[in-house]
Amino acid sequence: MPRLPKLPAPPLPAALQAPPPRPGEGNGKAGPLEQGKQAGITVVDWVDERTSLSGAGRWLLFRKVPKGTNWFYTLGSATMFAFLSQAVTGVFLAMYYRPDPAGGAYESIRHVTNEVFLGQFVRGMHKWGSSVMVILIFLHMGRTFFFGAYKYPRELNWVIGVVLLILTMVMSFTGYLLPFDQRAYWATIVGVNINGTGPLVGPYLSDFLRGGGEFGATTLSRFYAIHMLLIPGLLAALIGFHLYLVAKLGTTAPPWSKAKERPELLEAEV
Amino acid sequence: MNQREKEEYLRDYSILKAQGKPFFPYAVAKDGAMACVVMVVIIAMSLVLGAELGPKANPTTTTYVPRPEWYFFFLFEVLRVVKPPSLVPLATIGVPTLGMILLFLLPFYDRSPERRPERRPIATITGIAVIGAMAFLTYSGANAGSPTAIELKTPQTVLNAGGQTLAEYEAGKKVVAQSGCLACHKIGENGNDGPGPQLTNIGARLERQGIARTLVNPTAPMPSFKNLPPKKFNAVVAFLTQLK
Numbered sequence: 001m002p003r004l005p006k007l008p009a010p011p012l013p014a015a016l017q018a019p020p021p022r023p024g025e026g027n028g029k030a031g032p033l034e035q036g037k038q039a040g041i042t043v044v045d046w047v048d049e050r051t052s053l054s055g056a057g058r059w060l061l062f063r064k065v066p067k068g069t070n071w072f073y074t075l076g077s078a079t080m081f082a083f084l085s086q087a088v089t090g091v092f093l094a095m096y097y098r099p100d101p102a103g104g105a106y107e108s109i110r111h112v113t114n115e116v117f118l119g120q121f122v123r124g125m126h127k128w129g130s131s132v133m134v135i136l137i138f139l140h141m142g143r144t145f146f147f148g149a150y151k152y153p154r155e156l157n158w159v160i161g162v163v164l165l166i167l168t169m170v171m172s173f174t175g176y177l178l179p180f181d182q183r184a185y186w187a188t189i190v191g192v193n194i195n196g197t198g199p200l201v202g203p204y205l206s207d208f209l210r211g212g213g214e215f216g217a218t219t220l221s222r223f224y225a226i227h228m229l230l231i232p233g234l235l236a237a238l239i240g241f242h243l244y245l246v247a248k249l250g251t252t253a254p255p256w257s258k259a260k261e262r263p264e265l266l267e268a269e270v
Numbered sequence: 271m272n273q274r275e276k277e278e279y280l281r282d283y284s285i286l287k288a289q290g291k292p293f294f295p296y297a298v299a300k301d302g303a304m305a306c307v308v309m310v311v312i313i314a315m316s317l318v319l320g321a322e323l324g325p326k327a328n329p330t331t332t333t334y335v336p337r338p339e340w341y342f343f344f345l346f347e348v349l350r351v352v353k354p355p356s357l358v359p360l361a362t363i364g365v366p367t368l369g370m371i372l373l374f375l376l377p378f379y380d381r382s383p384e385r386r387p388e389r390r391p392i393a394t395i396t397g398i399a400v401i402g403a404m405a406f407l408t409y410s411g412a413n414a415g416s417p418t419a420i421e422l423k424t425p426q427t428v429l430n431a432g433g434q435t436l437a438e439y440e441a442g443k444k445v446v447a448q449s450g451c452l453a454c455h456k457i458g459e460n461g462n463d464g465p466g467p468q469l470t471n472i473g474a475r476l477e478r479q480g481i482a483r484t485l486v487n488p489t490a491p492m493p494s495f496k497n498l499p500p501k502k503f504n505a506v507v508a509f510l511t512q513l514k
Contacts, residue, residue: 061294066286069297074304081305085312106326113323124316132312134341145397148385152271152279155377162373176339185327186336194349194363202363215329250287251297255385259285
């Protein structure tokens with residue numbers, strides 16, 4: 001495709017032009033700033049020589065996003081940010097939590113809430129962050145649905161998104177038990193029993209969740225392991241795959257934007 | 271979508287993409303601003319609403335009314351509305367499972383190439399209807415009592431009597447619902463049929479005195495209710511006597 005030559009920059013008087021950077025300014029020696037910059041470049045080059053990651057980074061960061069993407073398109077990354085916030089606050093809560101149904105669990109949460117510095121604040125962030133994440137995930141899903149963004153070639157990314165939604169709900173369900181207060185205990189009993197009424201796998205699933213036929217000592221540690229290890233790992237891995245597909249297939253254009261008739265003429269203008 | 275439509279879409283999209291702006295810094299700036307909003311909202315909610323911790327879990331209480339997290343309210347409401355035991359699994363598992371399967375398979379049964387919401391009225395209207403239904407169920411689930419609440423038509427005689435009789439009837443209904451009676455007794459469409467006898471017509475079978483005596487000295491495994499405050503106890507008796 002023939003390209004129009006780029007026009008040269010308009011001539012400026014020499015006084016207005018920025019002076020070109022000179023290596024080793026001053027009396028011929030590199031200043032600390034320049035040395036630091038050079039060190040950074042050397043390190044990045046060293047890593048890149050061995051990993052070739054800079055290409056992937058450029059591919060990820062400098063891919064083009066279609067015109068007309070609006071604030072609705074930030075909902076996905078906002079959901080991911082809420083997930084990161086949950087991960088960070090969760091790590092801090094895990095430093096104090098003891099999955100001991102005989103009173104240790106409740107006692108450790110009481111300790112975090114009432115005695116630890118900023119404990120109630122971090123626990124509040126984790127508790128309300130889960131609501132924020134669920135709201136954002138539904139809004140993100142609504143945007144994808146109404147804009148038809150799940151259609152060819154992004155079907156697989158929609159399926160992964162639904163799995164992420166289910167995993168988020170499982171996170172919320174398992175996390176609800178961990179404070180082990182009345183509310184947590186009884187809501188979980190009801191939830192597990194509802195699971196048990198399901199067809200075919202229902203009874204096995206609720207037996208698995210309870211760690212036996214009765215709600216007992218192993219139930220809490222089971223919920224704890226699912227909430228802390230199993231689901232977060234799956235979530236992180238699937239979010240990574242979700243993002244990879246977004247970068248690979250490109251952010252959807254808004255459904256109203258139409259490609260112009262003769263793009264080859266317009267491309268030169270860009 | 272057939273092959274021609276697929277290729278058409280890919281061609282149009284590549285043009286739109288080529289005309290767009292790079293992800294960094296344009297989209298990253300927007301995403302960053304949104305992340306700040308999310309952070310501020312979470313921090314504000316934590317500061318304003320705090321993190322309460324209820325009383326310690328006690329497996330021996332029978333009167334505690336469980337409430338799930340608010341985003342499960344719609345499911346909770348479905349469970350509350352559907353009373354007949356044969357339909358409960360359908361409501362609790364059938365509806366969500368069906369919804370999940372429909373969500374999973376969405377790109378496989380909606381294969382038209384059209385993307386503008388106003389040109390795919392079925393999808394758009396269905397989407398709005400589902401959101402509306404979930405919002406309505408969440409709202410009514412949030413305002414409803416527990417799933418143990420008794421839904422029963424107040425007898426005409428009680429309504430006619432009004433005043434003290436009606437107040438006592440309603441109070442008794444509430445105490446019965448909160449005392450776990452429905453775990454073993456069935457009243458109308460509410461509660462489990464057995465191991466205790468049905469209470470739907472208990473007022474026709476037992477005198478007022480008989481009901482009171484049974485409540486104080488029941489047959490095991492039913493617990494005695496003699497420790498209820500007299501006011502509540504009388505309300506329970508009055509309520510049960512009216513079940514004819």
